[in-house]
Amino acid sequence: MRLRALPLLLMVLATPVAGTAAPVPNDSGVSWSPERIVLGADTLVELKLQVPAGTGPLHAAASTGAFVADRVEGGTVRLFQWRPPSVRYPLVAVLLFWAAAPRPDSPPQVTVVRLPLVGLTELDVATAAGANVEVEVADRRFGPVKADGRGRARVPVEVPPGVRKARVLATRGTLRTDATAPLDPPPGSPLAAVLTPSPLPPSAGGWLLMAGEAPLRGGDLDVEVEGAVVVAQDARTTSHLAPPHASSAAPHDVVRMRVIPVAGAERVRVSVRRRDNNPASRADAEVTMLSTPVAVHPPGMDASWRSSFFLLAGGVLAGGSNTGPSGGVGVSVLTPLWRQRLAAELEVGARSSTLSDAVGALGAVRSQVLALPLLVSVRAELFRRAAFSLHGRAGAGPVPIHHHLLPSDFQGEVKESKVSGMGFVALQASHRFGRWSALAEARGAWAPVHTPWLDTQLGGLAMYLGMRFEP
Template sequence: MRAPLLPLLLLVLSPLAVAAPFSVKATPAQVVLGQDKAVLVQVKVPSGTPPLRASASTGSLLPLPTTARDVYSYRWVAPDIRYPLLAVLAFWVEPAEGPPEVTTLHIPLLGRTTLDVATDVGAGAEVVVQVADMRFGPVITNRKGRAQVQVKVPPNVREASVLATAKGQQTHRTARLDVPPERPLLALISPDVLPVEGSGWLLVLGEQPLPESELDLQVRGGSIQALEQTPGVFRVKPEPGSSAVTVDVHRQDGTGAARVTAPVSAPIVASIPPPESLPVVASPPEVKPAPSMDWGKYLSWHHLSFHLQAGGFLAGGDNRGPLVSVGLGYRLPPLAGRFFWLEAEAGLRQSVTQPLVEQLGPLDSRVVALPLLLSARGLLFERGPLSIHGRAGAGVMFYEQRVTSSFFAEPRSQRGQSFMGFVAAQAAWSFGAASALFELRGSYAAAQASEIDAQLGGLSASLGVRYSL
């Protein structure tokens, strides 16, 4: 009776093999948030496979240059969060008909936290914390019977087990983990451009395909219809005259949301040849337009950051004073490896001197400068929440000098503008979307006119904060 069991198992398991047609490898297989920054993803496809499409529920998925035949490589960068979450990556090709078969890859994002443990066994106890299948410790309790244990928390884990051992006694209790109830949600439309007269497919994925009963779907520019007995698959049909179809997907329990947009192709207008009775003028050779870059995926609000800094500068002699600056940065997503930002900055500097001039007495000279700068910032070093950046930039500086003295009947002032350039080293400590900044900057900004010869650059130090969207 056991002999037919193997063929029966093969028949049952064969659909599971078809559901994942591509071989996918991720290095590393999981990410510790605040420690691991990027994952290398490689997808092996059979020879002759059409172009591969890819999408991610969170983070940034960037294609890398091809290094092997029939192997697609990607660099996936984790989102700027600190709580555990499961990232879902999807890979598929456009089929001739029917919905695409999607290969999914799950990357666990592990959060780090410090668990405060209070025990009843007193000082000197050994405390071990178990989170899922991971153990942390032992940590020795202090004289109050308390200990702090650093743990890593995988997705979908809400509790930790705390074991305390002292003098042969062991106590066990459960500690609640404060983790947001967010779950992954990924929506994709196939084909990437929907036909005007026709339909396409909407696929909704989480840890697994999600049925319509667990979702709240809102559609603009078209209509959708669920496929019976196929969870997570919907037929999409554009409305007449619509240029794009947008679908907002929400879990009904409020733990996840996603949005996907697909353009609708314009109708093809047939060209009418000229009448035979008219002479036909040879048309010039067709000039194919240069391939355009899809800037839509690069121009995203999530690549913007804002910073505010305040400090002081010293340029020798009386050339010193306070400074403040505010800036806007944009991260360049196409670049792999090190990250680069373009930044625009506006600042304010002030230098106050009181020189003593013979026959005129003491003067009160105030110079106020407004630098407007463009710069580039590159990541030089990163470990955990600490990162070191290099900055270089230049621009124009507008300044105004105001001189008052008992010898003058009224204050004297003059205005001008000058070049300003700088290089800087900047340290950042990340607290999630916000980062604390410390910057050392060397700059050149000479203010020279008929009655002023000052240097508003020199060496400066400033503290600040940066917020990334």
């Protein structure tokens, strides 16, 4: 009999049910439930942390997966909910929990939790037709599965992190085969990396916290940073239950580095990669900066509220004679909402269209329309990479309309005015050059106008180019 193990495949059909166990404490005062986390079967993990009385808000970050809420306040027991990633290969999730330090130049105390995530997969085995196949992985047996007429069997298995081989047992009658099958190693586990506090104070700066599935040395990491200077610090193991201690020679649970924003920076981006690992073991963290100039803000206004001015010019494609030039000037106020990604805007625009046409044998008719939209909108930052950013805009407002029907051979002069309305959505790209930004915007608007002498649509698809200036 010949036994052969084929490479692991991601499991699609097999979904074993994992029961919920009581929380299991560890030596850092953290417990979680279920005890054994199976990817694909367990969709929510609850973690309880014991903290000293009087501890402020507790923050959380993860190397993979996502927290339902990454900040919990109040009490000596803090409950976090964490959703595992959607992958099926085994890995270790690294979770960081910390409270803000009393002083900006003091690093926060950090608790590191490493959760082993069991992967779901299927092992393809080739053996004798009709043989019963069992697979043993990390002292657990799966199966038996009966091989088909061609001697093929597919055995659903659960693989913990770090396991590199499986034992395959095949039995047919009195004949028994015992072999070892290698398991494909999963991709390298990503690091947990976070910048704190958020947003970073412009002058005091903050801390970059890093941890992996095993203790790290600061010299084992490549750190790339944009918008700040990173000052190397001693690696320290810190916990909410024990004071920190420093040693630069031995590996530690947490590697910490001081981060100081450069002058004028508004965003800091950090990329961390383990030198002896593949590109999968890396993490990015970014934070929106507060503005460094304070004197430009009125007394009593938080410095995170920043204003800018913009100018747009272009044209509208609305079909027929409704096509025409358009533009606007406005002011934006960046708010502290959504980590300073939301801005409120007021725009005053101008839109015109002209009709010149012949009406049969009666002669020519000429008509001019001028609209001055007054639009209130919200701008949300959707994406940012270095100096480039992409924003979504939506707004509405009143539109005063002036219609001038010029005199013709069969019609006298007519002038009429009306206040209508306009709504719009837009996608805006921006590239920053210091205090100036170049803008390109695609906008769709809806603005029907009906008067005794006019029936038109001043909306349509508009394309604009422009600039934004931040004083």
